Every structure is written in C-alpha cells, then in structure tokens.
Amino acid sequence: MIFLKLILTNLRRHRIRSLISVAGIAFSVAAMLTVVTILQGAIGMFSSILSSDSEIIVFERNVSDLFFSNVPAAAVEQISSWPMVAHADPVLFGIVSSAGHPIITCFGVTSADARIRKATWIAGDRLTFGSQSDGVVLGERAAQFLAVQVGDHVPIGHAVFHIIGILKTANGFEDGGVFMPLASAQSFFHKEGSSSVITIKLKNKDDAASFKSMVKANYGNLIALEDAEFNRSYSQFRILKATAWAVGACGLLLGGLGVANTMIMSVFTRIREIAILRVNGFSNPQIGTMIFGESAVVSLVGALAGLLIGTAILFALKLIPALDGYVDPTIHPAVLLIVILLALFTGAAGAFYPAIYAMRVRAVEALRFE
C-alpha cells in the first residue's frame, strides 16, 4: 500500500506534467487505433467483395494491384467446366469518375454474380441486369451522391448510362459503386475478353488444394489463392497494414518520449527522496519497480483514455454521411491487446533510463546537499 502510494504520490505532486504524459500516450493510442481500425475495416470490406459467395480467387500472377490483373475469358470458361467448381464468376474492377465524384468503384459482373443475385434490390428488377449494354445498377449510396433514380441517365466517365436498378449492401465499396454488365465494363475499360479476377465457389471446400494445383498446371500466368491466403499475401493489403502500424508506432514513439521526459524529471527532482529510501533499505529492484510503476500508471491511464478517444473518433467518422459504409468501427480484440501492450511497452522503454539513473543514485552524495 505504501509502495503504491510512493508511486502515485509523485504523479500527484506534478499533476500537469503527469497529465501531459498521459495525453501523449492517449493521443498516440487513439491515432494508432483509429488508423489501424479504419485500414483494417477497408481491407476487410475489399476482401469481402472478393469472397462474396466464393472461397478462391484466381488472378494474374505477380501483379501489384488487382486493377492491373488480366484473366482471359477462355480461362473463365474452362475453369467453370471443371468438375469440382460450383460456379466461377469473372469480375472486372475499374475506377470511374463522375462530376464532383472523382473516384467511383466500378464492378463489371455477370447477372449470375452473387453481388447481383444476393443483394437487396431497393429499386429495379434483377432480371433486367445485362439485358441492355448501357444499363447499370448503382449502390444505394452511389445513387444518393449522384442524386439519381431508376430510369435516369447518368454521365460516368466518357459515357452515359441508364440506371436500371439500385441495390443495398453493407459493404461501403459496393454501396458506393456502379455495377455494369461484364461485357459493357470490358468495352468501357478497353479490356475486351478479360476480367480482373475470377471468384470461385467449389462444390466441396476440401478440393481447394487440388483446384489450386490445377490452376498452376494449366495457367502459368495465373494464381489461385484461398481468401485467407489472399488477405495475408496481397501486397496492397500488406502495404496498408504496415503503413497503419508504422503511423501508430511513430505516434507511440512520441508518446514514449513524453513519458521518458516525465520520468527523467521525476527522478531528478527527488534524488534526495530516493536516497532516503536507499538509507532505509530499499534495494535496486524496489527503486526500479517504483519508477517503472509510475510509468506503467501513466501508460495504462493513457492507453485507456486513448481507447476511449479512438473509439469516439471511429464512431464520429461513421456518422459522417460521406464515410458511411467505408468505416467499420469494430475494434478487433487483437488490435486492442496489441495497442495496450505497445502503450505499456512504450512506457516501460521511456522509464528505462530514469530507472537505471535512480538505481545508481548514491545516498551519501544525495544526502550531502543538506
């Protein structure tokens, strides 16, 4: 109890300094949590587009981005005929723009695609999809920001399209996107006879390994990956994840410097007190524990405050209409744990030198200045 009081006493003695340190950790944790969660949410949304009613993605080997992948129509036809395949859906990704909206995701799909079949149609008839080359279906949010409804014509990119339906989906990219018949999309993006990926649903999931082997054997320039494999290995996802953690780590580094500064000042301003504890039998580990204890309290309070701030920011972002559907405020337990551990580690690292310094205080020298 007294030991704990010794830890808290010093933090209370310098309230402003302690609060600044807590704020440093809190904002670092909030930044890390927000950036990581937003990017993981975005990655999750993108991967859910690919894994819609499918288990395997086939795309061009060694492309850095799926937008640059070309899978020939012949491969789609042949793979569809393989006995273990339930269905193979080609998807062509593209980015289009409209007045005031520079980036709209475009999906070139067939009418059999799960995105069309399983979505909730707010307006229009699913069966009409693909019957007109200029007939497109919009996500609900896309229809809102383009201010159009079924029957309207909307200029997108270098062409004008006829809105034949509006569908609702929980995925932000899809909800803010345009669905074109595959052939129209191929023509629009000058990619006749090819798609970006093929999403595969197998009759039996256990055939995944043999399916991948067959793709490898038949198409040297294509690669088949299961959804989980794709999420782990896709370079864009890896870059995004690394960027998110790097940004967070930089924030925590700054927070750690704040803790280090506080702890150094804390030790320097009470060398005499540390000497008194030494004279009364405190060991080096006890002195060190006291200093690390102080930093642990700062880090823990900072981490908790940061989690609250980060969560509040995520929910606030979700409330912004333009971001609706793009931000998933769900914080994964693993992210939570990593962020708290990183905050504690940062605090400990910040207290390392001050603790060593405190352990080296010689009582006789400190007490001589009476």
Place this chain on the structure above:
Amino acid sequence: MIASSQSNPQSRIVLQAKNLWKSYDHGAIAVLKGVDFEAVEGQAVALCGPSGCGKSTLLHLFGGLDEPDSGRVFVNGIEVNRHRNLLRLLRHEVGFVFQLHNLIPDLTLAENCLIPTVAAGVDRRVAKARLMELTERTGLSHRLDQRIQKLSGGERQRTALCRALMNRPKILLADEPTGSLDEKNSAMVFDLLLDLVATENVTLLMATHDRNLAERCHHLVEMHDGRIHELASAR
C-alpha cells in the same frame, strides 16, 4: 587506536574501524587519516569535533553508505561490503537519524515510519505493532495520520527516530540529530534518544557539535583533522 570497551573488557564490540582512510576529489581532500575505533554494545558514543573533521564520513562508512579508500569497517563482527551485505546492514543492523529529518513530505507520519518495514518485507501486523509501540513512547501516537508538513520540528525529528528504530537495529547512527532544533526540543529529542538506546539496548554513535549533549553519552570521542585524538568516559 582507541577502544571504548576499555572500561569493561567483557563487552561485545559492535562497531569497529581499522586504519580507515578516506579522501574526496581523487585524494585532494583527505577526510579520514588512519582512524581506529571501537564501540561496544549498548553504549552511547558521541563524536565531537569541528565541521569537516570527518564525523559524518565515519558514520557513513559504518552505515555502508560510502567506501573507505583503505582500511576495514566491521558492524557486529561482519565486515561492511557495499556490494555484498549492504541491504542486510541497512535493513536490519543500523538505523540512521540525520540533522534534517529526511522524511517524505507527502506521506503521513505512520507511512514514513513504515518505510523500512516495507523495504525489509516485514509482516504488516508486526510492523504496525512496532509502530504503535515506538510512537507511544515518543508521544506521537495521536499524530499517526498527520502529514509531515503539519508536524513541528521536534515531532519530525522524533518521527525520524521512530523510523530509524522500526526494524529493531542494534546500532543507531545519528548525524547531528538535534542540530536543527531549538534548545527545548533538542533536549527532549536527546532525552528520548538516550532512553530508547537504553531500553532497546541499541548502540548509539552520534556526531554532534553540542558538548553538553555529548557529555551525557557514555563516551565522548574527539576528532580533529581526520584523526581521533581523545576518548573520554563522559559519565
């Protein structure tokens, strides 16, 4: 050089210094120049002498807070070694009282007194009982929950005395323990010091400028220029 056990050869020697040399600033300031000293169990020994003669340094060496350049220091027959037995020495063998009380201002009187028991891992109930015993005897039992800032100078020094005796050390090293007190408080604290030394069978080695107080100890040691010049049986 001089042994205070001369009066009773059967007494056990608890403090012993053999040919102690100590200097500062890489030898530029010589503080102790070959000090030999012994003190026996249960006696009060006053170290007198002008400022800078080496009184405090001798106390620090006996308490393991500093190392001699050469020579040997023994406490209860065990050689003091800062790297081997310092913690045991500070936790169980010696207690320190300084001129300034050196209490932690944000803690209460009771918490300050309990610090040595926390360091030594003494059972909480045992520590509490000892605290009650010492504060009763020093007239502080009604001030246990007071913060240090609210105590008078005499009360602070009595608190420091309680703290020094919490783990029942056999040796009390006091460096000008009444130096910052007025005459009345000084006499009160010193009476208490002698009383506790007698009843707890503690050996007291006290550095002081106050000759009146020094003469009330069993032995009075005169130090000059880093050497012990004279030892007298004061009473």
